[in-house]
Amino acid sequence: MKVMNAATFTVEREDHTVGNVIRMQLHRDPSVLFAGYRLPHPLQYRLVVKIQTTSQSSPMQAYNLAITDLIKELDHLKAVFEHETSQKQADYY
Amino acid sequence: MDNVSYQRFPTVRIRDIKDDVLKFELRDTDASIANALRRIMIAEVPTLAIDLVEIESNSSVLNDEFLAHRLGLIPIVSDRAMEMRLSRDCDACDGDGRCEYCSIEFHLSVKCTGDQTLDVTSLDLVSSDPSIIPVDAAGRAADMGGFESNDTRGILIVKLRKGQELKLRAIARKGIGKDHAKWSPAATVTFQYEPEIHINEALMETLTLEEKQEWIDSSPTKVFELDPVSQQVVVVDPEAYTYDEEVLKKAEAMGKPGLVEIYSKEDSFIFTVESTGAIKASQMFLNAIEILKSKLDAVRLSFDTEEADDQFGELGAHMRGGGI
Numbered sequence: 001m002k003v004m005n006a007a008t009f010t011v012e013r014e015d016h017t018v019g020n021v022i023r024m025q026l027h028r029d030p031s032v033l034f035a036g037y038r039l040p041h042p043l044q045y046r047l048v049v050k051i052q053t054t055s056q057s058s059p060m061q062a063y064n065l066a067i068t069d070l071i072k073e074l075d076h077l078k079a080v081f082e083h084e085t086s087q088k089q090a091d092y093y
Numbered sequence: 094m095d096n097v098s099y100q101r102f103p104t105v106r107i108r109d110i111k112d113d114v115l116k117f118e119l120r121d122t123d124a125s126i127a128n129a130l131r132r133i134m135i136a137e138v139p140t141l142a143i144d145l146v147e148i149e150s151n152s153s154v155l156n157d158e159f160l161a162h163r164l165g166l167i168p169i170v171s172d173r174a175m176e177m178r179l180s181r182d183c184d185a186c187d188g189d190g191r192c193e194y195c196s197i198e199f200h201l202s203v204k205c206t207g208d209q210t211l212d213v214t215s216l217d218l219v220s221s222d223p224s225i226i227p228v229d230a231a232g233r234a235a236d237m238g239g240f241e242s243n244d245t246r247g248i249l250i251v252k253l254r255k256g257q258e259l260k261l262r263a264i265a266r267k268g269i270g271k272d273h274a275k276w277s278p279a280a281t282v283t284f285q286y287e288p289e290i291h292i293n294e295a296l297m298e299t300l301t302l303e304e305k306q307e308w309i310d311s312s313p314t315k316v317f318e319l320d321p322v323s324q325q326v327v328v329v330d331p332e333a334y335t336y337d338e339e340v341l342k343k344a345e346a347m348g349k350p351g352l353v354e355i356y357s358k359e360d361s362f363i364f365t366v367e368s369t370g371a372i373k374a375s376q377m378f379l380n381a382i383e384i385l386k387s388k389l390d391a392v393r394l395s396f397d398t399e400e401a402d403d404q405f406g407e408l409g410a411h412m413r414g415g416g417i
Contacts, residue, residue, distance in 0.1 A: 001158055008294065009394075011403065014388065014392060015376050016128075016132070017128075017129045017137075017385075017388070017390060018129070018388050020125040020128065020129065020384075021123075021125045021126055021385075021389070022389075022392075023125070023131045024123045024125040024126075025123075027386045028099040029099055032181065036378070042356075048323070048333065062396055063394055063398050064393060064394050065099075066099075067099075067389050067390075067392070067393050068098075069099050069100040070100070070126075071386050071389055071390065072098065072100045072387075073100040073101050073103065073122070073126070074126075074382050074386045075384060076100070076102055076384070077103045077105070077122070077126075077382060078382045078383075079377060080103065080104060080105045081105050081375075081378065081382075082379070083116075084105050084106065084107045085110065085375050088107050088110050089110075091246060
């Protein structure tokens with residue numbers, strides 16, 4: 001049974017650290033109908049991500065968009081944290 | 094191509110920052126990011142640790158591999174670790190440990206000549222690079238005129254009797270906690286959800302003073318307190334709440350369900366980061382962010398997969414009933 005706009009990605013050498021982050025970010029995209037991840041076996045270091053989107057977008061686009069947004073969010077977090085630490089050091093002296 | 098972005102904008106408020114302990118609040122982000130950063134801080138932030146030990150002479154009471162194991166666990170100041178190469182990726186050296194890009198050499202040469210027992214500590218390890226030394230030695234050097242407590246005597250490796258000798262050469266390499274716990278820079282990294290506590294004042298008023306005190310005491314940790322002046326129950330430390338539901342059960346047992354409402358804010362976390370001293374706690378967090386970014390970049394789809402996307406689109410169109 002063929003499903004429209006659905007894809008399964010296998011990511012080698014990654015685990016929950018990355019899988020859960022990508023999955024939660026995919027959930028924020030309204031064009032994503034289904035997003036899930038699993039580790040097929042705990043002794044094997046790979047994960048499988050399943051995405052289904054509306055016809056507005058495609059699984060590949062949704063996946064790449066999720067990663068781009070996550071990297072932007074981490075850049076923002078890093079800037080905020082560095083700003084806070086420099087402030088705290090300034091208060092120290 | 095639409096330019097939508099579904100990123101969040103996290104905020105950070107630092108509560109306490111010291112060299113080896115960092116306590117801060119992280120808000121407006123998802124639990125998966127907080128957990129990912131915690132996992133990376135424990136297992137994937139690289140540090141330096143002794144990995145190869147060549148023993149020239151050992152007449153101590155501990156055998157060679159025992160000593161090598163103990164040497165490996167000594168934390169080494171690893172500020173340069175992020176820039177160094179992993180030994181297996183280094184093409185400049187032939188793996189014998191004399192390469193300055195991927196390894197640091199230590200020497201240890203001690204002989205007990207006096208009648209007293211000689212303690213061999215991490216202070217006796219002599220490094221080939223003066224900026225990369227075991228952690229306690231760094232603390233000693235920086236703590237001029239500070240307190241002379243037991244902590245600044247260096248990590249004990251072995252004790253020698255008169256006539257016993259220890260002479261070895263150790264090579265430290267870069268690695269990550271996933272490989273072996275000696276490379277983990279984190280002592281503990283924890284985060285908790287910030288609780289939000291609402292006391293139903295109207296219901297609280299129907300309790301007598303003894304009942305209020307009894308209810309407060311039913312909580313294993315000190316979350317509430319009876320204000321002696323106003324005779325009201327106040328929240329003294331919301332974060333001491335360990336999400337056991339003792340107070341809720343007690344309220345129900347007293348016949349007053351709904352006396353207090355406690356729920357955790359889903360996007361607000363309180364992190365406590367404790368480092369072994371190899372890397373500063375704040376630097377560990379920054380390194381973890383960098384590593385998560387590079388991991389995500391590595392799993393991005395390549396360009397040819399995006400082109401295959403177009404074929405998918407055509408297939409879809411074909412199946413939807415268009416085309417031949």
